[in-house]
Amino acid sequence: MRQPQxxxxxxxxxxxTIYEVGARDGLQNEKSIVPVEVKAQFVRRMLAAGLETVEITSFVSPRWVPQLADAADLVxxxxxxxxxxxxxxxxxxxxxxxxxLDLGVSSVAIFGSATETFASRNLNSTVLDQFTMFEPVAKRAKDEGLWLRAYVSMCFGDPWEGDVxxxxxxxxxxxxxxxxxxxxxxGDTIGVATPGHVGRLLAALAERGIGADxxxxxxxxxxxQALANSLEAIRLGVRTIDASAGGLGGCPYAKSATGNLATEDLVWALHGMGVSTGVDLEALVATSVWMAEQLGRPSPSRVVKALSGG
Known part of the structure; x- marks a missing residue:
């Protein structure tokens, strides 16, 4: 299989570091329920391909995201x-x-919103009240010694409110x-960010004491724009990029949100630049081709298409 020069x-x-979201964000919006055995094999194949950080699932109410109702079974x-x-x-x-915690998980993420409309639709909350909701979750997680990630959605634009x-x-x-x-x-939930916007937001965060590291x-x-934006973030000091194997994904609460940055597209660019990711690109492409077969449609990733002949 061809590799980038x-x-x-x-x-x-x-x-x-690639933070792989395919098993959770990638599959959450699928209309047909993916069997738990397929999800488990998907995760194991991604791990075998060298993706060290893989977000597995979400313990959200099955009423909101039926695809992830099997979270405990998957773990x-x-x-x-x-x-x-x-x-x-x-x-x-x-x-x-x-x-x-009952299942022994040691790393969790919470998911907030930068806008009122999305907070209402996604969290049944307001921007202010979401912190009251997250505070006991975060405190208990840290008290238990868990690693904690905080997602913020709609950072670059909102489908209902426009520019943020x-x-x-x-x-x-x-x-x-x-x-x-x-x-x-x-989170660039609806994919409207551009490199200049990325730079301005990172600079503003740095001024508030939140460094790119x-x-x-x-x-x-x-x-x-996902790959261009990611490379700009890396240029400015960010060292963790979220991506989804095969470019799977979307957001069930924002209809204009299409797929995530494809992990293979990111890996191709980084390896060509001489940046290590630990990922075996050939194995990852094979995994995404396999997953596309399970879903009954081709992968949207340009690299997957190019390297698999699809």
Whole structure:
């Protein structure tokens, strides 16, 4: 299988961590329920391909996301592969945290909103009240010694409210980090970000004491900007990039949100730049081709298509 020609880019880091979201964010919007055995094999194949950080599932109410109703079954099926600080699960509230703790999970994520409309639709809350909801979850998680990630959605634009002021996003991010989160993930939920916008937001966060070393970025590819935005974030010091194997994903609460940045597309670019990811690209492409077969449609990833002949 062809590999990118290695031409190291001046100023590029030695290594970037890929935070793989395919098993959770990638599958959550699928209309047909994916069997838990397929999900478990998907996770194991991604781990075998060298993806060390894999977000497995979400302990959300089955009424809201039916695809993830099997969260406990999946963690149980994975056994030791589901444990450790590099196997996070999403926990929307204390009930979700209880379920995660009962199963021995040691890494969790909470999911907030930078805008009122999305907070209402996704969390049945307001921007202000979401912190009251997350505070006991975060405190208990840290008291239990868990690694905690804080997602903030709609950081670059909202389908109902339009442009989102950077100061508004920074205020929400700062409040989320004040809860004790170890990492902040900036969500471009509807894929409207551009590299200049990424730079301005990172600079504003730095001014509030949230450095790029504590930040991850999560771009959707609605306008074809996800890879460019990710590379700009890396240039500015971000070292963790969210991506989804095969480009799977969307958001069930934002209809304009299309697939995530494809992990293979990111790996191709980074390996060509001389940046290590630990990922075996051939094995990952084979995994995404296999998963596409399970879903009954081709992968949207350009690299997967190019390397698999699909």
């Amino acid at each position: 290695h031409e190291p880019m001046t100023g590029a880091p030695d290594r970037v 149980t099926a994975l056994g030791a592969d589901a444990l450790g600080t590099q196997r996070p699960v999403l926990v929307p509230n204390e009930r979700g945290l209880d379920r995660a 002021p950077i100061d508004q996003v920074v205020d929400v991010c700062a409040r989320m980090m004040d809860l004790g989160a170890d990492q902040l993930s900036l 504590r930040v991850a970025v999560h771009f959707h590819d609605t306008y074809g």
